[in-house]
Amino acid sequence: ALSARLVSLGAVVxxxxxxxxxxxxxxxxxxxxxxxxANLTQVDSGVAALLQVGDEKMQGLYVAxxxxxxxxxSSESEEEDIFEHVASILVNISKVEAGRRILMEPKRGLLKQIIRQSDSTNQLRKKGVVSTIRNCCFEADTQIQNLLSLAEYIWPALLLPVAGKKIYSEEDRSKMPPELANALSHEREAVENSEIRQQALEAxxxxxxxxxxxxxxWSVNGPRILQVGYEDEEDxxxxxxxxxxxxxLNRDVLFLARFVPK
Known part of the structure; x- marks a missing residue:
C-alpha cells in the first residue's frame, strides 16, 4: 500500500x-x-510508471x-556497486508483458546488454540477469527468432550455471561454439545459488x-551439457x-540413456 501511494505521488519520476x-x-x-x-516496481503501478506506459514517445526511456x-x-570496478539493484528492477518489469516487450525490442538492444552481465561475480546481478532472461522466455512462442539472434550470449548465460564443474572432453567441446567450448575447457566455480540454476533451466x-x-x-551440444551438469546436481x-x-528432448530422440532420475 505504501509503495502504491508513493508511486501515485510521483516517486518513480x-x-x-x-x-x-x-x-x-x-x-x-x-x-x-x-x-x-526496486521496491516500487513490486507493485503494478510502479512498473507502469517506470515503463512510462501510455506515453508513446517516452516509453522505455527510463528502462534504457x-x-x-x-x-x-560493476562490482569489479567500484568499491560499492551503485547500480546492482537494477537487477531486481529488471526482474520486476520483466514479469509483465509490456516490460518484456521493451526489453526484447531488437532496435533497443537492451536484452543483449543485460545478458552480457550474466558472468558477473556479484550474485545479485547474476541472479537478476538469469531471472530476467527466464521471464523474457515466456515470450518464446512469438519471440524465438529474437531470442536465438542472441544465441552467442544467451546459451552461455543459461548453460554455464548448469554445466557442473567438470572439464568437458575435447570431443564434447568440438560440438560446441567457442563461447561454450572455451568456458568448459577448464574447471569452474560451481554456481552455488540453486535458484539461479533452476531459473536457467526453466528458461x-x-x-x-x-x-x-x-x-x-542441439546445435550447441546443449543436451550433453545438461547430462554432465545433472550428474553433479543434488538439489x-x-x-x-x-x-x-x-x-x-527424449521425445525427439532417445538421446540420453543415462538421463534417468536418480
Missing amino acids: AAMDVVAKRGGEQPGLARSLVMLL KLVRSFCRS IYMIVLQDEGRRAF PKVMEAYELIGSL
Missing part, C-alpha cells in the same frame, strides 16, 4: 530524475534511489537509462519447447528441472 541528473555526483543517493525503485547504468558499472525449457529453439539447443527441485527438459 522523481527518483529517476535524480538518478539521471545527480547519480554520478552522489553515488550513495543514487544507490538508495535505485533500491527504492537504468540498463545503461547497470551495464556500465532453457521454454526455449526448447519451440522447434526452432530445440534445433538450436531435488533443480534435478526436476533438468528432468523436465530431458523428457522433452
Whole structure:
C-alpha cells in the first residue's frame, strides 16, 4: 500500500530524475534511489510508471537509462556497486508483458546488454540477469527468432550455471561454439545459488519447447551439457528441472540413456 501511494505521488519520476541528473555526483543517493525503485516496481503501478506506459514517445526511456547504468558499472570496478539493484528492477518489469516487450525490442538492444552481465561475480546481478532472461522466455512462442539472434550470449548465460564443474572432453567441446567450448575447457566455480540454476533451466525449457529453439539447443551440444551438469546436481527441485527438459528432448530422440532420475 505504501509503495502504491508513493508511486501515485510521483516517486518513480522523481527518483529517476535524480538518478539521471545527480547519480554520478552522489553515488550513495543514487544507490538508495535505485533500491527504492526496486521496491516500487513490486507493485503494478510502479512498473507502469517506470515503463512510462501510455506515453508513446517516452516509453522505455527510463528502462534504457537504468540498463545503461547497470551495464556500465560493476562490482569489479567500484568499491560499492551503485547500480546492482537494477537487477531486481529488471526482474520486476520483466514479469509483465509490456516490460518484456521493451526489453526484447531488437532496435533497443537492451536484452543483449543485460545478458552480457550474466558472468558477473556479484550474485545479485547474476541472479537478476538469469531471472530476467527466464521471464523474457515466456515470450518464446512469438519471440524465438529474437531470442536465438542472441544465441552467442544467451546459451552461455543459461548453460554455464548448469554445466557442473567438470572439464568437458575435447570431443564434447568440438560440438560446441567457442563461447561454450572455451568456458568448459577448464574447471569452474560451481554456481552455488540453486535458484539461479533452476531459473536457467526453466528458461532453457521454454526455449526448447519451440522447434526452432530445440534445433538450436542441439546445435550447441546443449543436451550433453545438461547430462554432465545433472550428474553433479543434488538439489531435488533443480534435478526436476533438468528432468523436465530431458523428457522433452527424449521425445525427439532417445538421446540420453543415462538421463534417468536418480
